[in-house]
Amino acid sequence: MSPPGSRSHMALFCMQRWQNDKGQKRVCLYPYAPIKGQLGNCFEASQFPLSQANLVVLSLIQSKMQGPTYDEKLLQNYVPVFVMLPLDVVTLDNVFPNQDTLEQQLKKLRAAGVDGVMVDVWWGIVEAKGPLQYDWSAYRSLFKLIQQCDLKIQAIMSFHQCGGNVGDAVYIPIPQWVRDVAKTNPDIFYTNREGNRNPEYLTLGVDRQPLFSGRTAIQIYSDFMKSFRESMSDYFEAGQIIDIEVGLGAAGELRYPSYPETQGWVFPGIGEFQCFDKYLIADFKEAATNAGHPEWELPDDGGQYNDTPDRTGFFKSNGTYLTEKGKFFLTWYSNKLLIHGDEILEEANKAFLGCKVKLAAKVSGIHWWYKDDNHAAELTAGYYNLKDRDGYRPIARMLSRHNAILNFTCLEMRDWEQPAIAKSGPQELVQQFYITSLLTPNGANRNGPPKLRMFGVTILRLSDELLQEYNFKLFESFVKKMHADQEYCPDPSRYDHEIGPLEPSKPKIPIEVLLEATKPIEPFPWDKETDMKVDGVAGLVGGLINFIKSVLFFK
Known part of the structure; x- marks a missing residue:
């Protein structure tokens, strides 16, 4: 019998032979550390003479009751x-x-x-x-x-x-x-x-x-x-x-x-800044004033939901987002x-x-x-x-x-x-x-x-x-x-x-x-084998298929 805390699945059962009031001899099996709700399993004694073969059978019974065997090293990757x-x-x-x-x-x-x-x-x-x-x-x-x-x-x-x-x-x-x-x-x-x-x-x-x-x-x-x-x-x-x-x-x-x-955005529109309620307007005004620029206002050149960047003054090449005012706004936002x-x-x-x-x-x-x-x-x-x-x-x-x-x-x-x-x-x-x-x-x-x-x-x-x-x-x-x-x-x-x-x-x-x-x-360098291998699979589950394939290989 293995000691308490052992992770072995072999011979962790205690066995007790006994005879009931009808004279029937039985063997009772129960875990070494009793599991709540499992009081044991009893069998006819004649079915379980303590031979090596039946010890293997008992081990298999126990393995079923105790759960799966793990590779402890691989389990650390779970x-x-x-x-x-x-x-x-x-x-x-x-x-x-x-x-x-x-x-x-x-x-x-x-x-x-x-x-x-x-x-x-x-x-x-x-x-x-x-x-x-x-x-x-x-x-x-x-x-x-x-x-x-x-x-x-x-x-x-x-x-x-x-x-x-x-x-x-x-x-x-x-x-x-x-x-x-x-x-x-x-x-x-x-x-x-x-x-x-x-x-x-x-x-x-x-x-x-x-x-x-x-x-x-x-x-x-x-x-x-x-x-x-x-x-x-x-x-x-x-x-x-x-x-x-x-x-x-x-x-x-x-x-x-x-x-x-709900407001008409479709992919791949750039979207719009969402800071024009009165509370955020006041907050920005206070922040700009404290920074020494009370004249600065929230951007008016950020474009609309479905614009591309080059159609806006804010995001175009050398646009507002690269200026002092633009950087201040983006940091605040x-x-x-x-x-x-x-x-x-x-x-x-x-x-x-x-x-x-x-x-x-x-x-x-x-x-x-x-x-x-x-x-x-x-x-x-x-x-x-x-x-x-x-x-x-x-x-x-x-x-x-x-x-x-x-x-x-x-x-x-x-x-x-x-x-x-x-x-x-x-x-x-x-x-x-x-x-x-x-x-x-x-x-x-x-x-x-x-x-x-x-x-x-x-x-x-x-x-x-x-x-x-x-x-x-x-x-x-x-x-x-x-x-x-x-x-x-x-x-x-x-x-x-x-x-x-x-x-x-x-x-x-x-x-x-x-x-x-x-x-x-x-x-980090992109590993083509393990970091989302791309192989052209399409469809609803295509992404999942690719991700599954990316974890099918162990290093």
């Missing part, structure tokens, strides 16, 4: 895989429908080795009835089902509207009582130069304005997160909820809503976004302090015009990123203060998939993020922990198409490779992903220190 649930898994009227269908789908994901699911927790659903009136009942039912299917939960605090962005198949607005404020004060929403309001998300200009029954926007977000923790305390204590992604803008991303389809994310994440840290969770924030993968000198689409979204200025590392540095993860989109995209006119560079953008995250996924290390590794991968999203036989087999292969060819491992501590209690945010980082991270760093 990357957990999650799948996003449908946007309307809880409906606008706060109902959790189609539970039987979802249960079968979740069980199928679990059988494929998936570690967990990601769920949008919509502010517009939970606090719909009025300020501080929270109804978590539908989400509790959903979380119970997920728990029963043995899947972990990544919960998104979705403070934005669903509808108006790429992939939004349903409409879930922010609460009506918030929209009612806009009837008399439309400046609570982001606004472009023409005065068009965007109701997807509250402008960061009202983060500290007590306009909502005496509460500021940040207080609203904080109260919501505190209520979520209190209502879901049992799921936190059970270790079921492991990630909290905090929505920080349109589509839940830390960005300005610069390219809204991007800094406001940094501060916005920093302050809300500090409230999130307070709300979930002590919970065994990771905080996360999402950054948009704006790849169009990346190969143009001006990076126009990134700049209108608030990412002041140029060849000589890194716009993403300051965000990563800010997140580090809150022990938060950076979630990034467009990982699966290829340059050749985009039209040449867009000057897209998704692969180069991903390379830049490898630097930002100190990450380069260059295959599994057969000899132990890799030097650098993704924390996890979340697939967008659960659908009938994903569950089609061919696609799902491909997906199962992907999961297996992300797991370094190991079986599903329910214990994150075995692959160095154990999550401890969330610690308090570190001291505030001065904006000047955050901006020190704008100095560019040389990118």
